[in-house]
Amino acid sequence: MVGKDARSSEQYHPVPPEDVINYDDERNLRTAGLLQEASFKLTEVGPRFGKRHGQMIIYFLLMFTSFCIRVNMSVSIVAMTDPDVSINNNIPTYNWTDKNVVQSAFFWGYVLPQVGAGWLASRYGPKWFLVATMGVGSVAGIFIPTAAAWYGSTGVMVCRAIQGLSQGFVFPSVHGLLAKWVPKSERSRLGTLVYAASPAGSVVSMILTGYIAASSYGWPMGFYLFSIFGLIWCLLCALFGSNSPADHASISKEERFYIESSLGQEDHGKQISTPWIKIMTSIPFWALVVAQSGFVWGYWTLQTQTPIYMSSVMKFDLKSNSALSALPYLSQLATSPLFSCISDALINRAVFNVATMRKIMTVLGLFVPAIALVLVANIRTDQSGSAVALLVAAVAFNSACMSGFIVNHMDLSPNHAGILMGISNTVSHCCAILALLFAQFVVTDEENIAQWKIMFYFAAGVYVSVTIIFVVFGSGEMQTWNDNKKDDTETRRQLQRA
Numbered sequence: 001m002v003g004k005d006a007r008s009s010e011q012y013h014p015v016p017p018e019d020v021i022n023y024d025d026e027r028n029l030r031t032a033g034l035l036q037e038a039s040f041k042l043t044e045v046g047p048r049f050g051k052r053h054g055q056m057i058i059y060f061l062l063m064f065t066s067f068c069i070r071v072n073m074s075v076s077i078v079a080m081t082d083p084d085v086s087i088n089n090n091i092p093t094y095n096w097t098d099k100n101v102v103q104s105a106f107f108w109g110y111v112l113p114q115v116g117a118g119w120l121a122s123r124y125g126p127k128w129f130l131v132a133t134m135g136v137g138s139v140a141g142i143f144i145p146t147a148a149a150w151y152g153s154t155g156v157m158v159c160r161a162i163q164g165l166s167q168g169f170v171f172p173s174v175h176g177l178l179a180k181w182v183p184k185s186e187r188s189r190l191g192t193l194v195y196a197a198s199p200a201g202s203v204v205s206m207i208l209t210g211y212i213a214a215s216s217y218g219w220p221m222g223f224y225l226f227s228i229f230g231l232i233w234c235l236l237c238a239l240f241g242s243n244s245p246a247d248h249a250s251i252s253k254e255e256r257f258y259i260e261s262s263l264g265q266e267d268h269g270k271q272i273s274t275p276w277i278k279i280m281t282s283i284p285f286w287a288l289v290v291a292q293s294g295f296v297w298g299y300w301t302l303q304t305q306t307p308i309y310m311s312s313v314m315k316f317d318l319k320s321n322s323a324l325s326a327l328p329y330l331s332q333l334a335t336s337p338l339f340s341c342i343s344d345a346l347i348n349r350a351v352f353n354v355a356t357m358r359k360i361m362t363v364l365g366l367f368v369p370a371i372a373l374v375l376v377a378n379i380r381t382d383q384s385g386s387a388v389a390l391l392v393a394a395v396a397f398n399s400a401c402m403s404g405f406i407v408n409h410m411d412l413s414p415n416h417a418g419i420l421m422g423i424s425n426t427v428s429h430c431c432a433i434l435a436l437l438f439a440q441f442v443v444t445d446e447e448n449i450a451q452w453k454i455m456f457y458f459a460a461g462v463y464v465s466v467t468i469i470f471v472v473f474g475s476g477e478m479q480t481w482n483d484n485k486k487d488d489t490e491t492r493r494q495l496q497r498a
Helices: 022-033 037-042 051-082 099-110 113-126 127-142 142-166 169-182 185-195 195-216 220-240 251-265 278-281 283-312 317-349 356-377 382-405 405-412 414-442 449-473 485-497
Strands: none
Touching: 051 099, 051 127, 051 142, 051 169, 051 185, 051 195, 051 220, 051 251, 051 283, 099 142, 099 169, 099 283, 113 127, 113 169, 113 195, 113 414, 127 142, 127 169, 127 220, 127 405, 142 195, 169 185, 169 405, 169 414, 185 195, 185 251, 185 317, 185 382, 185 405, 195 220, 195 317, 220 405, 220 449, 278 414, 283 317, 283 356, 283 382, 283 405, 283 449, 317 356, 317 382, 356 382, 356 405, 382 405, 405 414
């Protein structure tokens, strides 16, 4: 057994954890303070490609598929209401005047399960909840063309609300999984890898939907295709997904020790109660919520309104429109790894602390797009190239937020990251609904540039306001309410008595 003298010995070197101690006793010994030196050295290294990376691929595909399903309506709604889009005259189209309301229907369901989803995922593990909900959302997508034919826009709204309800489990669950699987030193990189799937899904969904809608297959095929993607992901997760390193059947002891030591996951069996009052009165957390709400307002304004703006103001046809609407998100996919690597490098080399780095990235991710939106609002209709370039720049810099406030939940509380994301996602996506309804109210004439100017100015103002709040009140420190210190003290006392 490792003795008291060995703890301070200079002869300690990084070795496989099973050669130091019996792994099953690791958490008790570390609680007693007997692994301080060994655990410190062991957390510095980990396999270059391990089981945690395999899990990241599964989460990436989840986010990718979710955004394919979520975003395809932004382009499909144009084809569903324009009889000249498809070369197949038998594809049905509809004379709907509530297009923005149809698009907002997704968020009616999306905001409902967020907090409960985060709590369920943290208590029971998210794997099977994700499999079930993705399955339900995919089936709902298959029924959208039928619902449109039988019940009009109301039927589509119901299906989209069901899809939103099912995807309400995604972000809280993924955030909770990242908090269990990603070591601190890899948080920006692996977190960004997973969340980069959202622009990747947006790009693929917009481009494919545009080409499919203009083809003889028509817009219904887009809903069928992405729903099949969702069902395939369910099978993949059921076979290979895992809730945590402790639950993974084939993870090596070295990698498990590396992850858990880095994150301070000392007691795998202990149920930590949720400190609801402390969470709801935490100023750094609410600064994060405000930042996320502003980001979501601008993000969904851009994502849902860009295809309409390109079609109505810049006069692009649907094929060109879908490709150009996807271009900003392609740029986001390219810039997000750059920002994440810079962020992790500056934190790991102690150039900036976590809080400062999160704030710098949030400023880049929101201030620069605000400037771009102001410039877009003043573009003439004969300057379509400049409009596209500015929209590309706006969304490209948005990706800096993935290394900013988007991973800040895990900084504040790794144990409750899923619940924090559930709360912030509920509030922020209420703003998504408001943003779409605001667009419906402001842009009554889709060819009126003055009305578009109001919408772009307002989104820019939101970006600037929430950034200032996050910079002033945000934090990168783990909060005192992250863990139940009373349980740790009692465990230490029991070990001393033994």
